[in-house]
Amino acid sequence: MTPRPHTLAVRIRDRLRLLIVEQGLRPGDKLPSENELMNLFDAGRTSIREAFKLLEQEGVIQARHGDGRYLTAQPSLDRPLTRLEGVTEMLASRGFTADDTVLDVASVEPDRHQREVLRLAPGETIVRLERLRRHRDDALLYSIDLFPRRLVRLPLDEVDWSGSLFQLLTEHGHTIAYAVTQVRAVTLDSVQAERIGGAEAGGAWLLLIQTHHDSAGRPLLFSQDYHRGTDFSFHLVRRRD
Template sequence: MTRRQPTLAVQVRDRIRALIVEQGLRAGDRLPSENELIALFDVGRTSIREALKLLEQEGLIQARHGDGRYLTSQPSLDRPLTRLEGVTEMLASRGHTADNTVLDVAAAEPSRHQRELLQLPPGETVVRLERLRRHRDDALLYSIDLFPRSLVGRPLDEVDWTGSLFGLLTEYGHDIAYAVAQVRAVTLGEAQAGRIGGADADGAWLLLTQTHHDSAGRPLLYSQDYHRGTDFSFHLVRRRD
């Protein structure tokens, strides 16, 4: 089935949201004018106005008669929970050019729980990858990934761990097809807060815990992604049978 492409107005809305983040606009700041947005995105006035109307309906901006439109709150990264995507792809889709800092990467002995989740044979170790994504100076996402050491047949210090982990595993012939996920709100522990540092560690975070599988059902990756609650939200569609 061919996936329907979002309308032009929705595409422009998402580009405006990304522009707000890129320019570091805060609540109370004035958005670029319609003419500036038309020139910037090379689209017609109707599409710009429809996109701005969508942002008004979301409560992100407010129109002031004769004085333009102003930001009322910070845009969040809202993603469908049913869509499986890596963190790098998710941030890029919203126009975020996040700095990806590798805090630690090492081969480690898995716990009994991790061994069972990844269905590891006796003696198999895991790679434990710990990373932090920042946009400008703000911490957006702290992640811990574990996968069988045998999936990447190179010395760990020869691998670039700053890019997409999904993409890296695909390079080695391991395609992730689906994941079993759980999301819940948490506050960071002392050790986790210390890894992030500063006021960024305060408040609620959304912990997305996932076990990723290939098309044959083999577990390839266990991940714990801590999303800053003020910047991320997830949605899903619920139906009655």
């Protein structure tokens, strides 16, 4: 069965995102031409143009008449809420080079809520990972991730915690398939602002509280991600029953 054009365009769009990351393209860099991508992806011109259009609508690229497409100088961080991706992948797909600072990582005893959310057995401990992402010295995203200690059995000081947590869990045999997400508009209190450093207390942030599951429905990760409201937005499509 031949895939519908819009479905193929979405697939090509995703391949273009990956190409941007693999080639290390930066804001302002020119993308390959339509002809080059037709050969690379073995796709028709219409599908390539539809994929370009999707990226333009998302603020990733801009078209210059007669001169091709370029990564936007100020990439938008507007994201579809229905798309599940790690923070590392999200920032990379938008052309952001983010400094990832590990503020703290430790094996701790879970509280009652954390034990229930992660369905922990009596006596199980969790890893608490606290990180900060900055772009050009600006705090973009502050995150707290919690997951069962048994999922990564290496000593904590032997793990590189600055990369993709999704990828790390996958490498240890635990692949995240979906997440249940709650979105809140919040402001930082003085303690949080001081923890992040350089962030203004009372500033607007978007908080995503998520429980991530594997394909069998087992909870693997509980996360709280604070996205700076001036840089992030999320969109979704809602339908009537």
